[in-house]
Amino acid sequence: MITAYCGMKVIPGDGGEPVDDAVVLVDDDLIREVGKAGGVNIPPEANRVDLSGKVMIPGMIDAHVHCLMDASADPMGELQRRTQTMTVLQAAKHLEATARAGVTWVRDLGGYGYLEMSLQEAVECGMISGSRMLVAGKVITMTGGHGHPMGREADGEAEVRKAAREQLKAGAQVVKVMATGGVLTPGVEPGAAQLTEKEMSAAVQEAHKAGRRVATHAQGTEGIKNALRAGVDSVEHGLFLDEEAVAMMRDKGVWLVPTLTATRRIVEAQTDAGIPAFAVRKAEDALQGHLQSFRMALDAGVRVAMGTDAGTPFNSHGDNLQELQLMVQEGMSPSDAIFAASGGAAELLGIADRAGALKAGRLADMVVLREDPLQDIESIRRPERVYMGGRRLL
Numbered sequence: 001m002i003t004a005y006c007g008m009k010v011i012p013g014d015g016g017e018p019v020d021d022a023v024v025l026v027d028d029d030l031i032r033e034v035g036k037a038g039g040v041n042i043p044p045e046a047n048r049v050d051l052s053g054k055v056m057i058p059g060m061i062d063a064h065v066h067c068l069m070d071a072s073a074d075p076m077g078e079l080q081r082r083t084q085t086m087t088v089l090q091a092a093k094h095l096e097a098t099a100r101a102g103v104t105w106v107r108d109l110g111g112y113g114y115l116e117m118s119l120q121e122a123v124e125c126g127m128i129s130g131s132r133m134l135v136a137g138k139v140i141t142m143t144g145g146h147g148h149p150m151g152r153e154a155d156g157e158a159e160v161r162k163a164a165r166e167q168l169k170a171g172a173q174v175v176k177v178m179a180t181g182g183v184l185t186p187g188v189e190p191g192a193a194q195l196t197e198k199e200m201s202a203a204v205q206e207a208h209k210a211g212r213r214v215a216t217h218a219q220g221t222e223g224i225k226n227a228l229r230a231g232v233d234s235v236e237h238g239l240f241l242d243e244e245a246v247a248m249m250r251d252k253g254v255w256l257v258p259t260l261t262a263t264r265r266i267v268e269a270q271t272d273a274g275i276p277a278f279a280v281r282k283a284e285d286a287l288q289g290h291l292q293s294f295r296m297a298l299d300a301g302v303r304v305a306m307g308t309d310a311g312t313p314f315n316s317h318g319d320n321l322q323e324l325q326l327m328v329q330e331g332m333s334p335s336d337a338i339f340a341a342s343g344g345a346a347e348l349l350g351i352a353d354r355a356g357a358l359k360a361g362r363l364a365d366m367v368v369l370r371e372d373p374l375q376d377i378e379s380i381r382r383p384e385r386v387y388m389g390g391r392r393l394l
């Protein structure tokens with residue numbers, strides 16, 4: 001079946017110029033052609049959908065979520081307390097809410113017991129309606145390191161190598177290593193280095209041999225540099241960057257996934273909301289450094305992909321696109337912010353041949369907005385319609 005969406009402004013998502021009064025021709029689940037009205041040959045049998053006055057963007061991509069985490073005050077604790085059945089049922093709802101918010105792809109950077117891989121399969125075979133997923137499996141962390149209650153503890157090059165191979169064997173499309181402490185694990189500090197450069201190099205070698213990327217949870221400066229020397233592909237969070245770190249990232253083409261929402265939401269909600277005091281204290285200590293680091297990376301021309309860390313306290317699945325608003329508040333242009341959540345993120349995730357742009361041959365993942373997000377980025381949080389593979393979800 002062929003459908004012609006007509007009359008709207010198209011923001012292509014690949015960094016190209018917007019097109020007014022456009023036509024997007026969709027054949028089954030793929031985009032066949034995008035162009036200006038009059039320049040696209042609409043077959044007579046095509047369904048026509050008039051979207052005059054609207055704006056169409058590609059399905060957005062969130063490069064950092066935890067679909068099994070419930071955005072409660074203590075999500076890592078909940079993961080250990082709840083039955084796995086409840087965790088999975090709830091995660092299906094998370095993925096549905098995320099897709100309906102216009103985020104049609106997510107990269108899950110830390111699951112639990114490989115449950116997230118079953119969810120990925122359920123989305124792929126159409127059993128549940130939710131965002132398409134790439135998954136990391138278990139995070140690889142040192143003994144007692146950040147995320148250890150949900151991750152795979154490994155010490156020394158040989159064990160980290162084995163841990164990476166285990167994730168690949170289980171079906172991971174990306175490997176996640178913990179270069180530093182973090183906010184949500186008691187007893188570790190965001191600024192403290194954790195896995196060593198040599199340990200992370202072993203994981204990077206294994207992932208790259210298999211054609212996969214490595215994401216690193218990296219908050220403190222020393223740990224970030226260890227990770228960069230080890231050859232990781234993205235720095236997640238990057239709370240305490242310095243000039244040397246941003247220069248290394250730019251020169252090596254390493255992506256920053258800032259997750260500004262994550263620290264912001266913890267600081268806003270505070271302990272009254274039930275967030276453990278240690279987590280609030282660490283987020284407060286980090287917030288200013290986090291914003292400053294983001295601006296420093298922007299100024300240096302580091303590549304940025306949008307990621308939220310959705311699932312962490314009060315960082316709800318389905319509210320992912322508030323991250324774009326924060327990125328714009330901190331100095332990014334709306335057009336660059338949208339690119340970070342479409343063409344840019346697709347490149348980081350290695351899915352640019354299928355996703356991240358309204359272009360011929362890509363999946364027909366499309367979001368229709370009432371207002372122009374280039375004028376008011378906040379409007380991106382209120383989609384009017386969402387399509388995945390040409391099928392309307394909202």
Ligand SMILES: [Zn+2]
Pocket residue numbers: 064065066109110309
């Ligand atoms: Zn995370």
